[in-house]
Amino acid sequence: xxxxxxxxxxxxxxxxxxFALFLGAGNLIFPPALGQAAGTNVSxxxxxxxxxxxxxxxxxxxxxxxxxxxxxxxxxxxGTLFSIFFPLAVYLAIGPLFGIPRTGxxxxxxxxxxxxxxxxxxxxxxxxFAFFGVSFWLSLxxxxxxxxxxxxxxxxxxxxxxxxxxxxxxxxxxxxxxxSPEYVQYSFFKGFQEGYFTMDAIASxxxxxxxxxxxxxxxxxxxxxxxxxxxxxGLIAGLGLIFVYLSLAYLGAxxxxxxxxxxxxxxxxxxxxxxxxxFAGLIxxxxxxxxxxxxxxxxxxSAFGEFIQRTIPAIPYPVTTxxxxxxxFAMANMGLNQLIQFSLPMLMMLYPIAIVLIILTLxxxxxxxxxxxxxxxxxGAAIVSIPDGLSQTTIFSxxxxxxxxxxxxxHLGIGWIIPAIFGTLLGKVFTKK
Numbered sequence: 001x002x003x004x005x006x007x008x009x010x011x012x013x014x015x016x017x018x019f020a021l022f023l024g025a026g027n028l029i030f031p032p033a034l035g036q037a038a039g040t041n042v043s044x045x046x047x048x049x050x051x052x053x054x055x056x057x058x059x060x061x062x063x064x065x066x067x068x069x070x071x072x073x074x075x076x077x078x079g080t081l082f083s084i085f086f087p088l089a090v091y092l093a094i095g096p097l098f099g100i101p102r103t104g105x106x107x108x109x110x111x112x113x114x115x116x117x118x119x120x121x122x123x124x125x126x127x128x129f130a131f132f133g134v135s136f137w138l139s140l141x142x143x144x145x146x147x148x149x150x151x152x153x154x155x156x157x158x159x160x161x162x163x164x165x166x167x168x169x170x171x172x173x174x175x176x177x178x179x180s181p182e183y184v185q186y187s188f189f190k191g192f193q194e195g196y197f198t199m200d201a202i203a204s205x206x207x208x209x210x211x212x213x214x215x216x217x218x219x220x221x222x223x224x225x226x227x228x229x230x231x232x233x234g235l236i237a238g239l240g241l242i243f244v245y246l247s248l249a250y251l252g253a254x255x256x257x258x259x260x261x262x263x264x265x266x267x268x269x270x271x272x273x274x275x276x277x278x279f280a281g282l283i284x285x286x287x288x289x290x291x292x293x294x295x296x297x298x299x300x301x302s303a304f305g306e307f308i309q310r311t312i313p314a315i316p317y318p319v320t321t322x323x324x325x326x327x328x329f330a331m332a333n334m335g336l337n338q339l340i341q342f343s344l345p346m347l348m349m350l351y352p353i354a355i356v357l358i359i360l361t362l363x364x365x366x367x368x369x370x371x372x373x374x375x376x377x378x379x380g381a382a383i384v385s386i387p388d389g390l391s392q393t394t395i396f397s398x399x400x401x402x403x404x405x406x407x408x409x410x411h412l413g414i415g416w417i418i419p420a421i422f423g424t425l426l427g428k429v430f431t432k433k
Contacts, residue, residue, distance in 0.1 A: 006215070006218050011229060015233040017210075017214065018236070021299075023154060023157065023241075024293070025103050025293050029106055030049075033265035035253035035254075035255070038191070039179040039183065040177070040179060042253040045183055045249075055238075057200040058235065059358050063362050065208065065229075066361060070208065074357060077371060079375065082378070090350065091307050093346055093350055094202060095328075097346060098331075100304075102332075103300070104127075104131045104328065107290045108332075109264065112127050113270070114271075124332075125333055128332040131294065138294075157288055157292060160284065164251060165247040168254065173255045189412040193413045196351045197347065201351065201358070259272065269285070301321050344389075344392045346389065348389035348392055353381050356378055369428060372427035373428040373431070378423075379423050381419065383419060385416050388400070
């Protein structure tokens with residue numbers, strides 16, 4: 001197939017496919033929670049959120065396209081061992097440690113909990129057992145189901161969100177309340193960190209190869225054409241995400257007077273839907289979100305299973321996917337709030353490293369960066385991001401939290417920036433010598 005057979009329609013199709021890959025549980029639960037917490041400072045908070053929740057994923061897709069490969073090739077700029085362990089850490093994060101269990105927790109929060117008088121560990125256990133049992137069964141042959149249902153569900157979800165937003169604007173649920181303490185002074189940087197939870201930046205490092213493969217199937221083969229089309233595809237997906245995030249943040253910010261302050265985005269979204277669209281709207285949202293979470297779960301289980309099979313071919317695919325589903329089931333029973341708190345240290349460790357890796361990959365030719373630059377930048381980010389992540393835990397908070405507050409920009413959650421820049425420059429100079 002010749003490259004000139006690639007059309008604008010192909011770009012739109014792949015862009016919408018990427019948007020569907022992004023549109024998962026995290027994209028729907030964190031913006032309304034941010035809106036409620038940020039209150040009158042929601043504008044500053046959502047800008048920070050869009051940088052890490054939209055800007056970084058687009059840059060990650062471009063970085064993968066620029067490398068002409070996948071996450072392993074991008075990681076190999078740092079070294080062989082890093083190209084093994086960093087992808088594994090990414091797959092664990094978007095897989096059984098957080099991404100997959102979150103699909104079950106969100107499906108429970110929106111799909112079942114609104115119809116119960118109160119939550120209980122037993123109902124969560126039964127629901128997630130059935131959810132991940134079906135996920136495992138479908139993951140044995142996932143491609144057709146995920147693609148077909150995904151194409152059908154994405155327009156429906158966007159339609160529901162559009163309807164909720166229009167009704168919420170015409171009939172506001174209330175006015176903006178005062179921000180919670182963490183959003184009073186540094187709302188932009190708090191939103192910046194909240195964008196980590198969507199996990200789209202590190203997920204893009206995995207999704208990038210899917211985008212490149214679809215382009216090659218349609219006739220794009222040169223590196224320049226791949227980078228150009230990747231930007232266009234990323235912008236289409238990014239515009240979709242911006243609409244979702246702005247809509248949900250606005251609905252969350254104006255909802256407190258009507259539904260009260262709730263402790264997670266799943267409950268907020270369910271109550272907003274019930275308030276604005278009534279019981280019928282809540283039922284429709286519950287069904288669609290539950291099926292969307294199921295397809296996301298199947299896709300992530302399959303992707304991680306295939307990664308393990310490529311890495312360790314001796315392990316049968318059904319054994320891998322079964323183990324992932326079982327572990328995800330156990331993690332989901334922590335509950336959504338506890339799961340988010342559990343994942344916070346891991347994401348605080350991974351995200352700065354991923355950001356540095358993405359930016360250095362994009363600037364490699366322009367700044368003539370060598371392997372030492374990549375190694376220095378990643379090490380510089382890691383020596384801060386790892387203690388930063390540990391400072392979010394109960395055990396190590398007293399040890400590392402004072403260190404993070406002492407670092408320049410540490411109180412803003414971006415104390416890794418200066419060490420990463422210094423490490424990049426130092427690595428480049430020493431490698432030359």
